[in-house]
Amino acid sequence: MDDPPISRGFKSRQGQTPSKRLPPGQYATADFPVLSAGPTPHLRLDDWSLSLEHGGSLLGTWSWAQFEALPQTTIAADIHCVTKWSKLGTTWQGVTFDDLLRAAGLQQPAAPYVMAHCEGGYTTNLAVADLIGGKGAVVTRYAGSPIEPVHGGPARLFVPHLYFWKSAKWLRRLSFMQANEPGFWESSGYHIRGDPWREERYDGD
Amino acid sequence: MSDNDCYVLDGNAAAGLLHEFFVVDVTTAHTRCGGCGATHVLGALRVYAVPMGAVLRCSSCQRILLRAVKTPHGRWLEMSGAQYLRF
Amino acid sequence: MTDGTAGPARRLEWQLAEVRDIVVETPRVKSLLTHVTGWRGHLPGQHVDIRLTAEDGYQAQRSYSIASPPEDELIELTVVQVDNGEVSAYLHGELRRGDRFELRGPIGGYFVWTTSSGGPLQLICAGSGVAPLMAMLRHRDRRAARGPALLLYSSRSLEEVIYREELETMARRDRDLRVVYTLTSKQPEGWTGYRRRIDQAMLAESCFPPEANPRSFVCGPTPFVESASRLLVELGHDPLSIKTERFGPTGG
Numbered sequence: 190m191d192d193p194p195i196s197r198g199f200k201s202r203q204g205q206t207p208s209k210r211l212p213p214g215q216y217a218t219a220d221f222p223v224l225s226a227g228p229t230p231h232l233r234l235d236d237w238s239l240s241l242e243h244g245g246s247l248l249g250t251w252s253w254a255q256f257e258a259l260p261q262t263t264i265a266a267d268i269h270c271v272t273k274w275s276k277l278g279t280t281w282q283g284v285t286f287d288d289l290l291r292a293a294g295l296q297q298p299a300a301p302y303v304m305a306h307c308e309g310g311y312t313t314n315l316a317v318a319d320l321i322g323g324k325g326a327v328v329t330r331y332a333g334s335p336i337e338p339v340h341g342g343p344a345r346l347f348v349p350h351l352y353f354w355k356s357a358k359w360l361r362r363l364s365f366m367q368a369n370e371p372g373f374w375e376s377s378g379y380h381i382r383g384d385p386w387r388e389e390r391y392d393g394d
Numbered sequence: 395m396s397d398n399d400c401y402v403l404d405g406n407a408a409a410g411l412l413h414e415f416f417v418v419d420v421t422t423a424h425t426r427c428g429g430c431g432a433t434h435v436l437g438a439l440r441v442y443a444v445p446m447g448a449v450l451r452c453s454s455c456q457r458i459l460l461r462a463v464k465t466p467h468g469r470w471l472e473m474s475g476a477q478y479l480r481f
Numbered sequence: 482m483t484d485g486t487a488g489p490a491r492r493l494e495w496q497l498a499e500v501r502d503i504v505v506e507t508p509r510v511k512s513l514l515t516h517v518t519g520w521r522g523h524l525p526g527q528h529v530d531i532r533l534t535a536e537d538g539y540q541a542q543r544s545y546s547i548a549s550p551p552e553d554e555l556i557e558l559t560v561v562q563v564d565n566g567e568v569s570a571y572l573h574g575e576l577r578r579g580d581r582f583e584l585r586g587p588i589g590g591y592f593v594w595t596t597s598s599g600g601p602l603q604l605i606c607a608g609s610g611v612a613p614l615m616a617m618l619r620h621r622d623r624r625a626a627r628g629p630a631l632l633l634y635s636s637r638s639l640e641e642v643i644y645r646e647e648l649e650t651m652a653r654r655d656r657d658l659r660v661v662y663t664l665t666s667k668q669p670e671g672w673t674g675y676r677r678r679i680d681q682a683m684l685a686e687s688c689f690p691p692e693a694n695p696r697s698f699v700c701g702p703t704p705f706v707e708s709a710s711r712l713l714v715e716l717g718h719d720p721l722s723i724k725t726e727r728f729g730p731t732g733g
Binding site: 193194195196197198199200201202218219220223 | 495497532533534535536537539540541565567571575576580581582583730
Binding site: 223224225226227228271272309310339354374377378379390391392393394 | 401402440442443444445446447449451456458461463464465466467468469470472
């Protein structure tokens with residue numbers, strides 16, 4: 190079959206909620222679907238820490254109490270999943286990447302790229318340019334309440350201008366790297382950067 | 395780690411996607427985990443990350459045994475976590 | 482066909498399914514009876530992927546269990562209307578007799594039972610999870626196979642039980658088949674059956690004991706399946722004798 194047969198009367202969801210806020214190919218949802226590459230970890234806050242490192246050197250590390258004491262920022266953003274759903278007008282709270290660098294005493298980023306490492310082994314890569322200037326944060330609250338484990342709590346990376354697989358759940362470590370090494374999805378067919386406005390879903394787009 | 399997730403499916407649910415890689419039905423095949431050595435039927439494994447792809451994990455130790463992604467530009471399959479597939 | 486193998490190795494291609502009949506099972510559930518040209522048969526428990534294409538080229542794909550037995554000519558898919566469900570809204574609201582869509586299958590040789598698989602047959606389900614198990618029961622019925630079988634079916638109410646009349650007819654005709662409902666939200670007046678979520682006591686009372694070596698199949702929303710299979714193992718059933726099919730969070 191060269192051209193798949195048209196299903197009479199079937200319409201895509203996208204036609205139903207046109208909006209300039211939706212990147213190409215996305216539809217708005219009121220739900221908050223969950224997608225994970227592995228089982229949900231249930232971390233105790235006592236056991237949690239976040240580290241910033243470069244080439245094996247620890248640049249900064251924070252316990253939960255220390256992390257909560259850092260400057261907090263509230264961020265309102267639309268989020269876009271590569272599986273085509275978008276959720277508009279979400280609110281999160283946490284520590285911006287800029288403030289994290291400041292807290293580690295860094296005048297500037299240690300390298301041009303970062304790999305996010307998460308509980309359970311998930312990784313995703315980002316350019317520092319996509320994290321600084323308020324573009325990225327480590328968030329601990331969603332809609333005013335602590336983020337549920339299934340949505341990445343206690344802390345997840347938050348980079349809403351890129352597809353949501355980049356907003357890595359269960360974040361534990363941010364490692365600076367010289368080259369843009371691909372993370373979990375980026376090394377298995379997904380785009381290295383993932384800009385929804387350019388529809389950078391897959392490697393090759 | 396808790397696996398009390400609503401979102402996890404059985405390996406059986408990945409059968410359609412995996413048919414695009416293997417001509418035979420791979421969900422009835424046996425595999426051995428390269429981490430802990432446990433053997434499982436693929437259909438009995440838990441599968442994650444649908445619809446981004448299929449991530450099949452060992453039910454005993456959670457190690458990833460198989461990862462499959464289908465994109466408009468091609469198909470990608472990685473099975474380094476599994477020692478073998480036995481049909 | 483023997484247990485566990487769905488015939489010779491071959492590529493899974495998209496085929497054309499034509500809707501021959503639509504049956505309203507319950508207010509939110511419809512069964513589509515479809516004719517698939519060149520269908521090569523299936524095993525009870527297997528599923529299909531269906532694909533819809535809109536005029537602008539947009540495609541959506543979903544999996545559905547085959548509810549009909551291999552003995553029947555038409556392939557039956559039972560569809561629950563899911564809130565905000567793009568595909569189920571179309572299949573429920575728009576689809577008519579004569580319409581066509583793409584279908585590929587049968588898929589999945591793991592979650593399968595035939596009369597040569599042995600028994601007793603132990604089927605535990607919630608909501609639309611009954612669909613693949615119905616294929617197994619209908620197959621057993623068509624073959625007039627008389628081994629012990631149990632269907633333990635959790636539903637919110639009696640009105641929401643899918644295939645209710647057919648199940649009751651089957652159970653009346655067949656002394657070896659027990660159909661047990663647990664109605665978790667609403668029960669009819671005078672209901673003397675179970676009225677709660679499945680738990681260890683219920684399974685201990687209704688199920689075949691581990692010594693009977695039943696083949697267990699559990700199907701429905703993921704939390705239900707996790708709970709039921711865990712309870713069976715706690716009662717002493719061999720985990721390898723329990724096959725599960727999780728439908729995800731909504732089970733729809």
